[in-house]
Amino acid sequence: MLISMTADTAEALCAVLPKDRFSQADDAHLQEPRGRYHGQAGLLARPRSTEEVARLVRAAADLRVPIVPYGGGTGLVGGQVAEEGPVPLILSLEKMVSLRGVFPDENVLVADAGVILADVQAAANEANRLFPLSLASEGSARIGGTLSTNAGGTGVLRYGNARDLCLGIEAVLPNGDIFNGLSRLRKDNTGYDLRHLLIGAEGTLGIITAAALKLFPRPTATGTALLQVASPAAALSLLAVARDHMGDTVSAFELISAQGFAFLAETLPQVRNPWDRTPAWCVLIEVGMSGGQDPATALEQLFEAAVGADLVQDGMIAQNSQQAADFWAIRETIPEANRRIGSVSSHDISVPLGALADFIAEVDRRIAGLGAFRINCFGHVGDGNLHYNVFPMPGKSRADHDDQRSDIKRTVHDLVHEMGGSVSAEHGVGRLKVGDLERYGDPTKLAAMRAIKTALDPHGIMNPGAVLRSQAL
Incomplete structure (x- = not known):
């Protein structure tokens, strides 16, 4: 059975390493970026070597004190904070930077x-x-x-x-x-x-x-373009054409919606919108080439082929590194704009590429059946990973829809599951999606995961409550 950090257990752990490795956990180590979880204030350890980590873990195991490992704190599913259960030792790797x-x-x-x-x-x-x-x-x-x-x-x-x-x-x-x-x-x-x-x-x-x-x-030359497409289906067809023309030199293929530009205009107006009229959908594509190949020429040829196939209506090819950086600034600041607006429910999902366009159309229809919302759908469409985020209408806040959050999440994730996708494409499970893993995960896989967890961590001290629900030991 795990026990909470107490004055006695803290003293025992502090005896394992030099005193300057320890402090009380501060707010920076007790919060996660979306503000949905807040950890319990306990002892914070900052070991400086693998040997010191080993000594701490061994002592915590002997004491049955849980450990929450901490990296940069940027995770979006609550894996780095424990707001329930015994008060843990927070073990940060921030001093191990060699x-x-x-x-x-x-x-x-x-x-x-x-x-x-x-x-x-x-x-x-x-x-x-x-x-x-x-x-x-x-x-x-x-x-x-x-x-x-x-x-x-x-x-x-x-x-x-x-x-x-x-x-x-x-x-x-x-x-x-x-x-x-x-x-x-x-x-x-x-x-x-x-x-x-x-x-x-x-x-x-x-x-x-x-x-x-x-x-x-390193690619000797890189090219970047923003291409206007009529729909996600056209974006996927464009990806196929891009791969036919440029093979594995396509390194990024990002889908951006008009709502993403609208949120940037509302919260981060310094991020320039390069379109005179914002398209419903556009694609940010980057290619990296070597051996004397010219990315600009390749992107021009792609544009011509895509226009000829009625896949692209307009486009811009970056003429220098600053223009490329400006294009990327749009994509990279959309998550910050989302954060400032405040989503009712955010979803990091993936579906097979062939189902992606149908997924977007159907999930939009199902969310509309739950009420009036703004949808910002964007992401790494080249690998089937979308960030499908649901926001309140202007004049409302996410708090106004707290009673709908679980229904929205269930609606999105049920459809993902129906289409053979994953409810966690790249963010992980953490504590946020433990219930989702239980609902949608393969029972045989979950049983094997529990067996592995029990074999390697019989006392359950390692990040309890993350990925797998804590069980009484």
Whole structure:
């Protein structure tokens, strides 16, 4: 049975490491970005090495004190805060920020889990390499958290999710043992792959302390365009044409709706709308090429082919890096505009590409049956991941619709499930979607997950209540 942090247990944990590793948890470590969860004030630990993490975990296991691992705090499903249950030890990786090695010839970078994602990108760039994981929160998200949640982002279409960009990890298991899996190998068929078990586990099976990450050659030239399409169906047809013309050089394909531009105008007017008349839908496409290929020419040819196929009505191809940055600023600030408006219910979902257009049409119809709302549907349409967010009408607030939030969420997620999709495409399960996992998850998979959790964490100390509902032990 787990016990809450008390003065006695705090004193016992503080005896494990130097005193300067500990403090009382502050508000920065007790809140999550959407403000739906607030953690319990307890002891905050900031270890500086894997060995120190191991000593802390071992002591917490002996005391039966729960641990909530903490990366950059950018998660959107409440996985980094525990507002119920025994008061936990919050274990932050923010002091573990060493770059352990960069190996350009191997296309590998090894970093502590506390290194900020943007700093990994910068280190790769200094070595004339690319680390392609890109998120709106990359200035504060940390590598350990991005792997623990198997973060997605804008580059998944070409490079894959976080797990696809990781060769090996080092981690501390729930009993305090260190898993030395920090391999730079690309082939290693020696039994169960614990790396992939821990990636995406959201700190429920252990704490990732370091990772060996894949790097890629930097494209020598990049092109960016905004193309106006009549509908999501046209956007998907455009994606097929783009891949036919440019193959795997297409690195991003983002769908943006008119509502996204409207929210930017309302909350962040400094973000310039490049359209004279805002289209109902447009696509932001980026291509990265090497070997003397010219992205601008390729995008011009794509535009001509798409216009000829009646897929695109208008478009703009960035003429320089500033214009490309301005295009991307639109996409990257839409989540902040959403936050300022305040959604009634937000959904990170995926459906098969072939069902995506039908999903948008049908879910719009079903939400309209629940009342008058504004819908901001946008996201990484190239990999089937949409952020389908429901907002109050002007003059209303999300608090006015609190009694409808669960019905809206159920409506969206039921349709996702009907269409063979996932109710968590890239944000994870955390605490927000535990019930969704139980409702929509495969029972055999859930039973296997519980068996794994029990085997590795028999006392249930690791991030209890995240991913799987806490059970009395």
